Amino acid sequence: MSDKQAKPRVKEKIHYSDRYQDHLTPAYIKVWFGLTGMAMLGHLPHKAALFIGRLLGYLMLIFARNRCHITRTNIRLCFPELDEDQQRRLVKATILDNGMGMAEMCIAWFNYRSITDDMIEVVGEQHLIDAVAQNKGVILVGGHYTTLDLGGVLMAKVKKVGVMYRANKNPLFDLVMRKSRAKFCAEVIERSDMRSVIRFLKKGGVMWYAPDQDYGRKQSVFAPFFGIQAASITSIPRLVKINNSAVLMLGHHRKPHGEGYIVTISAPLENYPSGDDDKDAALINLELETRIRAYPEQYMWLHRRFKTRPIGEPKLY
Numbered sequence: 001m002s003d004k005q006a007k008p009r010v011k012e013k014i015h016y017s018d019r020y021q022d023h024l025t026p027a028y029i030k031v032w033f034g035l036t037g038m039a040m041l042g043h044l045p046h047k048a049a050l051f052i053g054r055l056l057g058y059l060m061l062i063f064a065r066n067r068c069h070i071t072r073t074n075i076r077l078c079f080p081e082l083d084e085d086q087q088r089r090l091v092k093a094t095i096l097d098n099g100m101g102m103a104e105m106c107i108a109w110f111n112y113r114s115i116t117d118d119m120i121e122v123v124g125e126q127h128l129i130d131a132v133a134q135n136k137g138v139i140l141v142g143g144h145y146t147t148l149d150l151g152g153v154l155m156a157k158v159k160k161v162g163v164m165y166r167a168n169k170n171p172l173f174d175l176v177m178r179k180s181r182a183k184f185c186a187e188v189i190e191r192s193d194m195r196s197v198i199r200f201l202k203k204g205g206v207m208w209y210a211p212d213q214d215y216g217r218k219q220s221v222f223a224p225f226f227g228i229q230a231a232s233i234t235s236i237p238r239l240v241k242i243n244n245s246a247v248l249m250l251g252h253h254r255k256p257h258g259e260g261y262i263v264t265i266s267a268p269l270e271n272y273p274s275g276d277d278d279k280d281a282a283l284i285n286l287e288l289e290t291r292i293r294a295y296p297e298q299y300m301w302l303h304r305r306f307k308t309r310p311i312g313e314p315k316l317y
Contacts, residue, residue, distance in 0.1 A: 016171040018179075023172040031172045042106035046114065047258045049103045057099025061092065067302045071095060073317055074301040078226035093297035100254070101146030101300075108149040109180035115153050121255075124265035125158055127248055128206070131268055132159065137201030137245040139236060140265070142252070143212045143288050144300040147261065151252040152185050154263050155208070162187035162200045162207045194235075201243050208250065211236060212288055214307040222310050223281035226289055231308040232281035237273030247272055251291040253298050264291070 017023070023031075041049055061068060072091050079087060107114060131138045140161060142151065155161050163185045168174035181188045186205055189196045201207055211233050212225075220231040240247060249266035269287070273280045292299045306316045 016167075016174055018175065020172075020175065023175070028172045031170060035173070035176055038106040039110040041103055042108075042110035043114075046107070046119075049107060050100050050258050053100035053103030054096050055099070056102055057096035060095050060099060064095075068095060070304055070317055071301045074305060077228050077306065077316065078301075079296070080227075090297060091301075094299070094301050097146045097254075097297045098300060098302060101148060101150075104147055104254075105149040108153050108184070109176065112153045112156075112184050115150070115261075117157060119260040120154055120157055121260065121262045122158055122265070123262065124267070127267045128159060128265050131246040131248060132204070132206060134246065135204045137204055137243050138206040139201070139239060139245050139247045140206060140208045140250040141236065141247060141284060141287070142208055142210050142250040143292060144210055144303065145252060145295070146298045146300060147252050147254055148300070149181070150261070151250075151263075152181060152208070154252050154261055155250075156184040158263070158265075159206050160184070160186040162189060162197070162205050164189050164191045164197065164207075164209065166191055197239065198242055201239065201245050207239075207245075209236060209239075211284060212305070213303055214305055216308055220308070221277050221281050223278060223285050225285040225305065228306055229310055229313075230285065230306055232285055234277045234281060236284065237275075237277065237280050240273055249287045249291065251294075253295045 041052055044052065068091070071094055072087070075082075075087050075090050075094070079090065082090065128138065128140075140155075145151065147154070152161065152163055163181060165177065165181070165188060167190055168177060178188050187196070187200050189200070197207060214231050215233055217231060219235060220233050222229040223232040224230070225232070236247065239245065246268040248268055249264075251262075251264040253262055253264075255262055266287070269283070272283060274283075304317050309315060
């Protein structure tokens with residue numbers, strides 16, 4: 001075979017060890033200390049853990065300058081109706097809520113049983129029950145809310161869901177993340193492994209899917225999100241067509257004053273997918289926007305949602 005005909009390189013997947021004993025080396029000492037701190041935080045009384053989370057948020061306001069800049073930019077773009085003082089207060093509330101979300105991640109990973117049934121209010125549970133009964137799989141479209149990891153724990157009280165994740169570069173942290181989530185999730189699937197997602201749906205599983213991050217131009221279209229053109233992935237309609245799975249919107253948010261959590265599940269989206277990727281992406285973005293506006297500070301505005309711009313438009317960050 002000539003050089004011109006040579007096959008393109010295929011990026012090999014990294015296979016991490018599933019054994020903790022393989023990480024008992026000096027190279028992982030700092031990670032072990034960090035995980036120990038996370039476990040200790042997760043085992044504090046609930047309100048105390050959230051208080052520590054708010055303190056972490058204050059530290060982010062001081063030291064995480066880049067994330068604060070991204071948050072300010074996103075809120076300025078998405079809430080032009082707010083004056084400067086209102087935007088500044090929303091930025092602060094968002095950072096503090098993300099700090100509490102870090103504490104809730106520790107609870108989810110290391111002490112998820114402390115989240116009891118009386119702490120959770122579920123709205124729309126029957127929608128999910130009816131969709132599951134069709135035995136064609138269900139796609140729960142969620143967003144990157146600050147209660148992200150805890151969302152799997154909250155949903156487990158209703159129905160264990162499959163989740164997708166991005167592999168962490170640190171093998172030990174990745175191992176703890178996967179094994180922790182596996183305790184309260186039906187499946188934990190690396191985001192590039194779409195074959196496993198399809199198999200899970202064909203078995204009638206409920207798959208949590210968050211399409212609200214910028215993954216670049218590939219397999220994306222530009223659709224409005226808070227009035228801003230955002231690169232929006234088109235994979236959900238393709239998953240639906242494989243097994244005719246129902247698509248429901250999912251929200252999970254923290255109630256005021258640490259009084260618990262509310263989970264909202266919508267009725268199946270009608271006339272979705274429509275066959276028009278632009279229209280379908282715009283519908284999903286609008287549904288997400290509606291839920292975000294109800295709890296605007298409980299969204300991960302720290303992400304560069306508008307990183308990819310239409311050709312000819314300047315960068316926003």
